Amino acid sequence: MTKAGCKKAPIDGLWVAVVRGFTLVELMVAMAVLAIVSVVAIPAFGNLISSNRLNAQANEFLSAITYARSEAIRLNRNIVFCNTTDGATCNADTGVWTQWLVLDPGNGVLQTSLTLSNKVKVLSDAGMDNDTIVFTSMGLARNAINNRLPLTSIIRVCLEESAVNPNVRDLLVSSGGRAVINRSNNNGTCSRPEV
Secondary structure, eight states: OOOTTEEEEEETTEEEEEEOSOOHHHHHHHHHHHHHHHHHHHHHHHHHHHHHHHHHHHHHHHHHHHHHHHHHHHHTSOEEEEEESSSSSOOOSOSBOSEEEEEETTTEEEEEOOOOOTTEEEEEOTTSGGGEEEEOTTSOEEOSSOTTSBOOEEEEEEESOTTSSSOEEEEEEOTTSOEEEEEEOOTTOOOOOOO
16 A cells, blocks of 8 residues: 555665655755845845836937937927926936926927936036937937037946946937947946936
């Protein structure tokens, strides 16, 4: 007769009950391995999430800047990319961004963002008047106050976490209107960029 988990097997001509399962030692070794892997993997996973949040925010800004430039060329008129708090009008120069806005000055809002993540800080350089970039009909980036002055500017997207390395994504906008993202490490701090 067999019991649950037991099986009779012939060994040297005798039928002997063989018990299958895990020993206490095997279970303890498995638990120790699981604990070691958890200690290593969980912090790394948190850093991966923070790094992805930073990349996503920088890519959203890059996409919006590219959209503003392409709309300026397509519509053959000036289009504004700026900092906003209400999603409808551009803010005065604060240097700290909470939302962005793509605006056609004669026809209203073309696109706006949701409120930015409070974990990610977005700052613009002091040379960007009113936190605004004006794209001309030729796709050139110009100063907000005087549309004839070329604008080379930086929008910095960063996390104040030293565990995320690199913790800074700088969006460099050239006077020709092209935008690129540069990664750098600021040792867990977020400071206003300088051109």
